[in-house]
Amino acid sequence: MHSPTPREARIAVIGAGPGGLTCARVLRRHGIPVTVYDRDPDAHSRDQGGSLDLHEEDGQRALREAGLLAEFFALARPEGQEARLLDATGRLLDHHLPDEGDTARPEIDRGQLRDLLLRSLDAGTVHWGRALRSVSGPADGPRTLEFADGTTAGADLVIGADGAFSRVRAAVSPATPRYTGIGFLEAWFDDVETAHPELSELVGRGSAHVADGERGLFAQRGSGGRLRVYLVRRVPVDWMAASGLRPDDTEGIRARLLDEYGAWSPELLRLITDNDGPYVDRPIFALPVPHTWEHTPGVTLLGDAAHLMPPLGVGVNLAMLDACELALALARATTLDEAVRDYERTMLARSTNLARRLEGATGHLLSTPDPAEHPQPAHTRR
């Protein structure tokens, strides 16, 4: 099969998340043309969610290759590295305060990160409102992208950066994500500093993890006084419908949570019940471990599409590292195929190794480790 050079090829990235946008940015820095397709109608049509810590060794490394590290640090919150571990009575078990000048894992709002990456791309690079349905075409030739709006596009290389329920994945692997048995229920506070100073004091400037062995919560500060709380519960995937609750029945869900978390201290219960807006159900899925595939010319995957793992603080960093390494491999290689093989060799070995270590680890979010044995908070342990 003839494999074109990266500079003459039509490269399509599916997904304008942190992985897809980082890949596009690093490719453009090396003069390689790229088109990104995303199903969202536009960049701000959907709340981008909470805060992400970007690590020196992966997420920050990718931003350095993207030429965006200084802009990242102008937005990042190093103070967000503060982490507290509490028991269900509200007793502080462990408290990590970052040293002055510590920038190993600063936090940034997910929306700020997406905007930073989008601003760095030429207008028109991202085609919004294009939900991919499938990838077709011969294994030895260009691929056809089929979108939900009935349009199609051709590509010599399709990069699946389309997240947990990737539509590109089927072109390389039959694997599908499985429910881990753990559900996150997301709640948020718009301005905790003014409206709930006692909760601001309780969580501090970073995050707080509380658990009693059966259930947990993870509270995370964002910019502008926002606070996001993930209630971590061992529940069936359809727990809400099975309990006769609807997603917009905020009072019904609240009553159920008061029942489940009733033995927790009144102060902690306020984190669960005094939230603004509705609760958002986020069942946690993961790909089978290991997830690998035979090299397939013209298609590859990165980030959650390649290796969806439980959310234990590595997902975005791995997605951005994959993205940067794939783009650099394309900048170095003489053919698309050589670049993708190089990238997959490293990425699949790394993600398999990490996925094995994190398999089943979501349960850690339901218990508080002994701080003497585990000086770092549970959610950041590797």
Ligand SMILES: Cc1cc2nc3c(=O)[nH]c(=O)nc-3n(C[C@H](O)[C@H](O)[C@H](O)COP(=O)(O)OP(=O)(O)OC[C@H]3O[C@@H](n4cnc5c(N)ncnc54)[C@H](O)[C@@H]3O)c2cc1C
């Ligand atoms: C509740 C929760 C909390 C988390 N917290 C953290 C954390 O604190 N730290 C951390 O590192 N990780 C965290 N993660 C994991 C992290 O969110 C992911 O690992 C990371 O976002 C993966 O990036 P990505 O670019 O691969 O995919 P995504 O961020 O999922 O981006 C995928 C993009 O593809 C688009 N898309 C999807 N399907 C299609 C389609 N068919 N056609 C076109 N476009 C499509 C989407 O609109 C989206 O823009 C968390 C995950 C969850 C669920």
